[in-house]
Amino acid sequence: MKTRLGIMWLVVGIPLLWGAWNTLQNALKLFQ
């Protein structure tokens, strides 16, 4: 059950972090 839990959080977490990272990188242009 714990493995399944980890996999589920990775499945939703990776795309979310990818999107957040992309956004943050672009946002840095505001302060350059």
Add this chain to the structure above:
Amino acid sequence: MSSSFLSRENTIAGPGFNRFLVPPAALAVHLCIGQAYAFSTFNLPLTRLIGLTESAPGDWNLKDVGWIFSIAIVFLGLSSAVFGRWVERVGPRKSMFVSALCFGGGFLVSAVGIQLHALWLLYLGYGVLGGCGLGIAYISPVSTLIKWFPDRPGMATGMAIMGFGGGALIAAPLSVLLMKHFATATSKGVLETFVTMGVIYFMFMMIGVVTVRVPAPGWRPSGWVPSEHPKALVTTANVSAAVAWRTPQFWLLWMVLCMNVTAGIGVLGQASPMIQEMFPGRVTAITAASFVGLMSLFNMLGRFFWASTSDFIGRRNTYMVYFVLGILMYSLVPYFGHIGSTALFVGAFCIIISMYGGGFSTIPAYLRDIFGTFQVGAIHGALLTAWSAAGVFGPVLVNYIRAYQIDHGVPKAQAYSITMYIMCALLLVGLICNIAMRAVNPKFHHQGAVSDAAPAGSKQS
């Protein structure tokens, strides 16, 4: 897929089921439908399907393409209100499955519309069908999460609804990547992108469909005992969806949500031109796009942060913070523009937008406090009509006031000041409604059996 697999009875969790599997299941659905916030990435390409580099005769214009998103948001509100009780009856798995069919199918119908160059098919596909998918998917996991997390309802719904904010962060770069990948000398690659996204989103939503479970009747988290002295606004009774809308509490909450969303959505839609016009020569279109992205990030983070905070300080107090801090921030924005501080301006809007997102994610737990868990999903669906109203009212308010001032000779850099003060007034109305909130009169309480209130529970963790 057999109907028995989708039925509520076959979704009841067995012993040992870990309740922390339910938030990622809900997130899988909400991350997909959050794509709606990034639909504008398709606006320009859809106006250049024939001309490719610029609009040619026969190409759709931006105004007509803009209706696709508006129709989707209207149908989001309508479908969540109309199908709320159906979602409660059939359970989260079947409703998530139907929403995946609608949302994924909406992309495919729209792709046919692009192929035939028939804009009405995009209105029907992404707008009507996709919009219904948005509405059903939005409310599907909410009451399930509240039942799994009676100890932390704000955190649980905040996690799911955070996905709706976060979906745009994924969809915007994904759409651009896919269009770039599929573009050829004779095509913008929009058709192929729609088909791919329809399939990807359907499959991703199916992860949520397969994973989601409802707790066994009477289940409680191990070691959790409901307080014997609940807070003044936290009821132990239940109000049915059919009765809830007749209570003043429903309409006070409707106003609370509507005012909070109107104030946020108005500036969210105008963020890019607003920062460019308030800081002329200092903020370009590219850096303005970064500002919009940053606001999306805070929109997402606010949904989790504020809803989780509401578990500790209470729902009414959380909305007090939204309104009082919102009024303070909006009233300071013209000053930050006047002194030319981009950092303070951006900071103020990040706080404002975090509270806009927080308003969405805190409302399900607020409804549960006031009306109980019995049909909270259906009541939530009905309340989302406030979102549809705000979606029309907010941008119209901001656009028309700005246009009126510019037409009367106000410099562009100062044209937003009055808008900000009107936003303060809207938040003040919301604050008054929130202060007026009281417990529901017992005459409205549901007297019959409540399906989830049954004997002692199993031992899920």
